[in-house]
Amino acid sequence: MADKKELYGYDEEDILTLEFDDGKEEECGILGVFDALGKEYIALNPLGTEDVYIYGYKEYEEDYELIDIEDDEEFSKVVAEFEKLAVEEI
Numbered sequence: 668m669a670d671k672k673e674l675y676g677y678d679e680e681d682i683l684t685l686e687f688d689d690g691k692e693e694e695c696g697i698l699g700v701f702d703a704l705g706k707e708y709i710a711l712n713p714l715g716t717e718d719v720y721i722y723g724y725k726e727y728e729e730d731y732e733l734i735d736i737e738d739d740e741e742f743s744k745v746v747a748e749f750e751k752l753a754v755e756e757i
Contacts, residue, residue, distance in 0.1 A: 709722050709723075
Protein backbone atom coordinates (compact mmCIF):
# COMPACT_ATOMS: atom_id res chain seq x y z
CA MET A 668 0.00 0.00 0.00
CA ALA A 669 1.21 3.54 -0.74
CA ASP A 670 2.48 5.61 2.14
CA LYS A 671 0.67 8.74 3.34
CA LYS A 672 2.98 11.04 1.40
CA GLU A 673 2.04 9.35 -1.85
CA LEU A 674 -1.66 9.35 -0.99
CA TYR A 675 -2.07 12.84 0.41
CA GLY A 676 1.01 14.86 -0.50
CA TYR A 677 2.21 15.38 3.09
CA ASP A 678 5.53 14.35 4.60
CA GLU A 679 5.21 12.09 7.66
CA GLU A 680 6.32 14.92 10.00
CA ASP A 681 3.57 17.15 8.58
CA ILE A 682 0.78 14.82 9.75
CA LEU A 683 -0.67 14.93 13.23
CA THR A 684 -3.44 12.98 14.89
CA LEU A 685 -6.28 14.88 16.53
CA GLU A 686 -7.82 13.13 19.52
CA PHE A 687 -11.38 14.18 20.29
CA ASP A 688 -13.20 13.98 23.64
CA ASP A 689 -15.33 11.07 22.40
CA GLY A 690 -12.21 8.97 21.76
CA LYS A 691 -12.34 9.43 17.99
CA GLU A 692 -9.04 10.13 16.23
CA GLU A 693 -8.47 11.87 12.92
CA GLU A 694 -5.21 12.26 11.02
CA CYS A 695 -4.64 15.71 9.54
CA GLY A 696 -2.03 17.27 7.32
CA ILE A 697 -0.57 20.55 8.51
CA LEU A 698 -1.36 23.25 5.95
CA GLY A 699 0.53 25.87 7.92
CA VAL A 700 0.91 28.01 11.00
CA PHE A 701 0.05 31.69 10.56
CA ASP A 702 -0.34 34.90 12.56
CA ALA A 703 -3.64 36.73 12.94
CA LEU A 704 -4.94 39.12 15.59
CA GLY A 705 -1.55 39.02 17.32
CA LYS A 706 -1.73 35.26 17.91
CA GLU A 707 -0.63 32.09 16.13
CA TYR A 708 -3.10 29.73 14.48
CA ILE A 709 -2.74 26.42 12.67
CA ALA A 710 -4.67 25.19 9.65
CA LEU A 711 -5.17 21.43 9.35
CA ASN A 712 -6.57 19.30 6.54
CA PRO A 713 -8.20 15.99 7.56
CA LEU A 714 -6.60 13.42 5.27
CA GLY A 715 -8.73 12.42 2.32
CA THR A 716 -10.98 15.49 2.52
CA GLU A 717 -11.02 19.08 1.33
CA ASP A 718 -11.99 20.32 4.81
CA VAL A 719 -9.86 22.74 6.81
CA TYR A 720 -9.79 22.90 10.61
CA ILE A 721 -8.37 26.03 12.23
CA TYR A 722 -7.17 26.13 15.84
CA GLY A 723 -5.25 28.50 18.03
CA TYR A 724 -1.65 27.27 18.27
CA LYS A 725 1.01 27.52 20.95
CA GLU A 726 4.40 25.90 20.56
CA TYR A 727 6.59 24.99 23.49
CA GLU A 728 10.14 23.61 23.61
CA GLU A 729 9.15 20.01 23.03
CA ASP A 730 5.38 20.15 22.61
CA TYR A 731 2.51 22.16 21.20
CA GLU A 732 -1.07 22.99 22.13
CA LEU A 733 -4.12 23.32 19.89
CA ILE A 734 -6.74 25.70 21.25
CA ASP A 735 -10.40 25.73 20.22
CA ILE A 736 -11.52 29.12 18.93
CA GLU A 737 -14.76 29.64 20.82
CA ASP A 738 -15.46 33.28 19.93
CA ASP A 739 -17.40 33.55 16.64
CA GLU A 740 -16.02 36.99 15.77
CA GLU A 741 -12.43 35.85 16.35
CA PHE A 742 -13.05 32.71 14.29
CA SER A 743 -14.48 34.74 11.38
CA LYS A 744 -11.48 37.07 11.36
CA VAL A 745 -9.01 34.18 11.53
CA VAL A 746 -10.76 32.33 8.67
CA ALA A 747 -10.66 35.52 6.57
CA GLU A 748 -6.91 35.86 7.22
CA PHE A 749 -6.33 32.20 6.34
CA GLU A 750 -8.31 32.58 3.09
CA LYS A 751 -6.29 35.70 2.23
CA LEU A 752 -3.02 33.81 2.80
CA ALA A 753 -4.28 30.80 0.83
CA VAL A 754 -5.12 33.00 -2.17
CA GLU A 755 -1.63 34.58 -2.01
CA GLU A 756 -0.11 31.08 -2.23
CA ILE A 757 -1.91 30.27 -5.50
